[in-house]
Amino acid sequence: MEPAIVKILKVEPVTHNVRRFTLERPEGLAFVPGQAADISINTPEMKGEKRPFTFTGLAEWDHLEFTIKIYTDHNGVTNHLGKLKTGDQLIIHDVFGAIRYYGEGVFIAGGAGVTPFIAIFRQLKKEAKLGNNTLIFSNNTEKDIILREEFTQMLGKNFINTLTQEETKSFDHRMIDAAYLKEKLPTFSTYFYLCGPDPMVLALQKTLISLGAESSKVIVEQF
CATH class of the missing domain: 3.40.50.80 (Nucleotide-binding domain of ferredoxin-NADP reductase (FNR) module)
Incomplete structure (x- = not known):
């Protein structure tokens, strides 16, 4: 898929260092539960820094959800993600992943x-x-x-x-x-x-x- 710029709709704490990001869903995006997408932050200094994160919402939802552990001990992508708020933008890149459900x-x-x-x-x-x-x-x-x-x-x-x-x-x-x-x-x-x-x-x-x-x-x- 072509990279898609999406707005953050909500950021919520899950644990002391994990946050739930609710995002706009770009038209045409499809994934299978278990798959991930490369994501970057839509700022001049960070948009080239792609990292993989797993979809934690369901494929039929009208929004996207990612549950992400924030590492504050170094100046990496998740440290920057932890500072974002409603209205900030991310870029969704390729969807991929071998983990999916094959059976019990x-x-x-x-x-x-x-x-x-x-x-x-x-x-x-x-x-x-x-x-x-x-x-x-x-x-x-x-x-x-x-x-x-x-x-x-x-x-x-x-x-x-x-x-x-x-x-x-x-x-x-x-x-x-x-x-x-x-x-x-x-x-x-x-x-x-x-x-x-x-x-x-x-x-x-x-x-x-x-x-x-x-x-x-x-x-x-x-x-």
Whole structure:
């Protein structure tokens, strides 16, 4: 698609460092839940700085939604995004992404890597097809859990949280490794959807295949 300039309609906090951006929807834009778009800020100094962000709204909505973690520790794109407000403009570039729903399975996310799964689960809920899909979500601390209430409402006991840098009574305090997966999952013959930091995704790909998952059923983003 040709680049499209869109206005920000609303900016809302999701967690202490994650924000929801509601944008105008350009005519003709299409995407599949799980896909992303390259986005830049429409200012002279930033419009050439494209970064990928995942659509978290549904394809039929009349607006776009992106749920974005803001990093303020360096002067990057998300730091600039965190300073934007209603009426500011972004540029939507190409739509892409290999992560999409192929069938019931286990979704494993690290931090902001959960964003491709938001639209997928919302679409499955809309279609009453959540079934036995499971989300295993790893975060540093409890306050980092994105859309905790919504995922709990959608998935119930199939929403499994583990924290790596905080111990609480409510959640596991474990790394997602072979032992953890064998403890939590009854089978490895299903689909697996992975998104998170590259080292985590690469390690989990190898781990899942070693546990019996089919490589063709381990879905990761392709760049």
